[in-house]
Amino acid sequence: MEKLTRRELTAGAIALGLGIGMRPAEAQNTPQTPAVTDAEKLLADARAQLKSIGAARRQIKLADGSEPATTFIPERP
């Protein structure tokens, strides 16, 4: 597994806290409350964040042939 940068680790790790928690990059890099009047900028930031999470996850290589978890496990009594 390749090592992640500090920012990328933060992106993943901070999402833990609160049931989803704050957006990771902002959590690290925004020193004050964002001026929430600029909706376009916030959306651009959120899209960038989504991309950074995608980039971070691509550094964690999966085993060939691994399969996704199922939505639920059917059980019978």
Add this chain to the structure above:
Amino acid sequence: MELEFTIGGLSQALASKELSSVELTQMALSRLRERGAKHRVARELTEARALAEAKASDERRAKGKTLGPHDGIPYGVKDLLATKGIPTRWGSVGHGDQVFDYDATVVKRLSEAGAVLVAKLSMIELAGGGGYDVPWATDMGGAVLSSANPALWAGGSSSGSGAAVGLGCLPFAIGSETSGSILCPCAFNGISGIRPTYGRVSRHGAMALSWTLDKIGVLSRAAGDSATVLSVIAGRDPADKSTTFRPFAMESGSRKPVVGVVKEAFAANRASACEEGYNRVIENLRRQGYEVVPVTMPPVPSAGLAVSILVDGDGASAHENFIRSEKIEQMPDKQQLAGLKASLEQPTVDYLWAMRVRTEMESANAVWRECDVLFRPIFYQGALAADKPLSQTWVRMGNTDIPLANLLGWPAAAIPMAEDPVTKGPIGGQFIGPAYADADCLRVAIDATRRPD
């Protein structure tokens, strides 16, 4: 004499006719209106329903036909659970006129056990979907405040459930967790609780945030009360196909569960208050004959990344109509709003990566060869300021396996453990177990909260 506001204490008071369920319900409503209102714990008081349920309970008792220890006991539910004819707003101004015509399965089961629903409790909007940054991401006009100190946040997203119980307005409340939303308010209000195994409790009638992560659980003043409430709400529900057929029961075997501890980063997180409380709990358990052993968590890929991706993907799908509507503009946390909009664009390949890496994370189950339950702090620090964005305050809280445990469906029982000496912010501990070991987690939590002799 001060009435002990636990299920056990109240049940005894009802049985001895010290007070009636109607009187108890009025007392709970009164506490919610007074101390509760100052902390913004309740979105809606369900007074008419509560008094009718309490009256019915008193009538049963008069005939000697009580339904059990929860009969006549008041409780509240996080406002993401459907209640027939009563608004269910999901913490969201944009859902302010939402009313369902049925009760969620959890509410139905509690009603059948005679419990009295007195309030829909406040929460972080949409349980935090999109990623929230401010404690006031609610439909309450502000943050829900910790029962320990009104300058502090009650935690999220089951905020009102935590604060109402911490304030002594209610002996227990129902909350939900996708990744931390029961444990966090337990920690920040100094109370107990249980995040059950995934599939243990029906989610029928609950708002969805992530179909493979959401769990319904209990927050309570006494750890034992979480166990008795779980015994009422757990079990297979045909209306929620993710629910398990496995029964839940508190076992009373003689062998005490082996408690595992990992090397905690107290020093790096400057967490001396947490460390002292943590050591006191271990000492208390050892005195009661528990074996506490050092264990090593197997290395796993980033659980936080996977949770973030899954919640974005599921949340975007579950709330797509709202996200694409004008109502979303009413959200108080504009960063959360932007996060929800952006989440519509999440690549499918990222989502499937998260589900695949989740399979690989099952290797972490190897830790259960070394112990029966793990003991860890919930966070290394106490409750945070209510008036500041989390991006300013979320410092040195630590990574204590909350995302990993949620991804793997593991249960965890929360206990109060310490408090920050300066802010008086409570600090919590958690007993995590393998899937379906809810009873072991609760058993150790009950013993850990016993006062040392």
